[in-house]
Amino acid sequence: MNLSFIASKPKYIFAKITKIWFFYIILSLVILFGFMSLLKYQIFLSKARVNDYQEKQAFYHTQIGKIDAYEERILLESELAKDRAVHNLMIRDAVVNLFNIIPDQITISYIEIGNDSLSMKGSTPSKEVFNFLLQDPLKAIFGKSSVTFFALSSGWYNFVSLSKSKTSIIESPKPKETQR
Structure with a gap:
C-alpha cells in the first residue's frame, strides 16, 4: 500500500553533511596525533643528543684538565732546564776563571x-x-x-x-x- 505520492527515500541516522564533518574531524584528530607523536619522537632524540653532548663535555673537561696539568709540568721542566743552563754557565765561567789564574810555569x-x-x-x-x-x-x-x-x-x-x-x-x- 502506498499512501504517498512520492517514492520513499531511505533515511539515515546521520545526514551526508554530518558524515563529511565526522570524516574531517577524525582526519584532523589523526593528523594531530601524528604530529604529537612526531614531536614526542623529536623530543626523545633531542634528549638523547643532549645526554651525548653532556658526556662529551665531561670527557673534554677531563682532557682539558690533563692538558693543563701537562702544560704546567712542561713549564716547570722548562724553568728547571733554564736554571740548570744558567748553573752550567756559572760552572763553566768559574772553571774558565780558575784556569785563567793558573800561570804557564x-x-x-x-x-x-x-x-x-x-x-x-x-x-x-x-x-x-x-x-x-x-x-x-x-x-x-x-x-x-x-x-x-x-x-x-x-x-x-x-x-x-x-x-x-x-x-x-x-x-x-x-x-x-x-x-x-
Missing part, C-alpha cells in the same frame, strides 16, 4: 771542584813561583788555602793544594718552592 795534573772547595795537584819549578803566582790568588778567592810540596829529583816540586771557602763557590739551582 805551573803544570796542573788533577783538579777537583766542589761547592765550597778546590783541590789541585800538579808540578811547579819552585815553591816561591807557586806561592806568588797561584797561592795568593787562591787565598783571595777562597779565604783559606793550604799547599803541600814534594820535591822531585829534577829540582821541581809536586804540590797538593786544598782551598776551602765558607760560602759556596758555585750556587746550585734551587727548586722554586724553596726560593719563595
